Amino acid sequence: MLIAGGRVLVDSGTYLEDGAVLIEGDSIAAVGPRKEIEEQFGADVPRFAFDGTVLPGLIDAHVHLAFDGGPDPVATLQDSTDEVLFEDMRRRAEQLLHSGVTTARDLGDRGGLALRLAAEINGRHTPGPRIVAAGTPATTTGGHCHFLGGEVSGEAEIRDLVRRNLAAGAGVIKAMVTGGGLTKDGPKSHQSQFTAEELTALVDEAHEAGVPVAAHAHGADGITAAVEAGVDTIEHCTWMTSDGLDFRPNVVRQIIAQGISVCPAVSPHWQMLPRFFGEERAAAMFDLVRRMADAGVRLVAGTDAGVQRASFDGLVPALSFYSHLGLPNASIIDMATSEAATALGLGSITGRVAPGYRADLLLVDGDPLADLGSLKDIRAVFASGLRYEPNAQ
Numbered sequence: 001m002l003i004a005g006g007r008v009l010v011d012s013g014t015y016l017e018d019g020a021v022l023i024e025g026d027s028i029a030a031v032g033p034r035k036e037i038e039e040q041f042g043a044d045v046p047r048f049a050f051d052g053t054v055l056p057g058l059i060d061a062h063v064h065l066a067f068d069g070g071p072d073p074v075a076t077l078q079d080s081t082d083e084v085l086f087e088d089m090r091r092r093a094e095q096l097l098h099s100g101v102t103t104a105r106d107l108g109d110r111g112g113l114a115l116r117l118a119a120e121i122n123g124r125h126t127p128g129p130r131i132v133a134a135g136t137p138a139t140t141t142g143g144h145c146h147f148l149g150g151e152v153s154g155e156a157e158i159r160d161l162v163r164r165n166l167a168a169g170a171g172v173i174k175a176m177v178t179g180g181g182l183t184k185d186g187p188k189s190h191q192s193q194f195t196a197e198e199l200t201a202l203v204d205e206a207h208e209a210g211v212p213v214a215a216h217a218h219g220a221d222g223i224t225a226a227v228e229a230g231v232d233t234i235e236h237c238t239w240m241t242s243d244g245l246d247f248r249p250n251v252v253r254q255i256i257a258q259g260i261s262v263c264p265a266v267s268p269h270w271q272m273l274p275r276f277f278g279e280e281r282a283a284a285m286f287d288l289v290r291r292m293a294d295a296g297v298r299l300v301a302g303t304d305a306g307v308q309r310a311s312f313d314g315l316v317p318a319l320s321f322y323s324h325l326g327l328p329n330a331s332i333i334d335m336a337t338s339e340a341a342t343a344l345g346l347g348s349i350t351g352r353v354a355p356g357y358r359a360d361l362l363l364v365d366g367d368p369l370a371d372l373g374s375l376k377d378i379r380a381v382f383a384s385g386l387r388y389e390p391n392a393q
């Protein structure tokens, strides 16, 4: 398959005008000026020609396929049998794919269902994005998302849970380092979970297998503890305390020095946040994300799809948050492609339109560097070389 586009995003903020991408099997075989690629690879190859933009498929670095994105995702989950839930998860994965997402990181499911779905998609039995799944997130007794089955206490139990997730195929290990709003009967979002020893054991066990650790952390103390334990990504990273926010520049410097990525996991409906937190607090929280960006923290895009009001087609609307902060479109697209791939440990596999990379591509009308909204005008999505046209009649 030869894709010829008006422009191909070949590097951060850089188009190749009138470019072409040659796909062989599940990978990109060549990228170059259309004429050159056409001459080199003959006329026999089936082609997809249009005058829009070819860019890397998007990456949503924070989803929960097990949650339904409705008003009470926990209740819906608890009312579903595994069989019903798995069918719903298949549908949600397809929604992600149809919104341009070719890789999604699932940061906590029930019973390893996201791992099962990841294998199904990988085996081409079901359409969907590549799924990097955490399996059962580690939490404390009665802690955040305890209902997902990952309550552990002490080093031995923690190492055991990590090993079980790894054996089931987890591509990331998730630790609930603080409480969270979804768990009404758990610790508050700013409160820490786990001791330093427990966190270190978790990171050690995951890293020994070469698998990164994602830390859910809202509280400033939890963020600090996660950084000290050597996690690879921090989710949310809102710097909360019992009575406000506590941005810690020295910890931010450590985040940068250690190459830790931060996924703010901003909701597609981020414009509603001032109504929940109040104008002033929401503005202060937004400002901390801007300060992290300004300091040079690697930010990656994610939506927390599945939690309240976060649907599985919300990545592009969520990206408008970063425009609101004043980030340039080129950086925002990187956050949802190359930077996210790096954060997931897939930096040499996906997130770029380059030879040797997996054929994970998004074809849109218009010019997303000029207008991010054009990411919604999808002509086709290629996931590991398989073509989908969600808007075709």
Ligand SMILES: [Zn+2]
Pocket (backbone or CB within 6 Å): 062, 063, 064, 107, 304
């Ligand atoms: Zn989450």
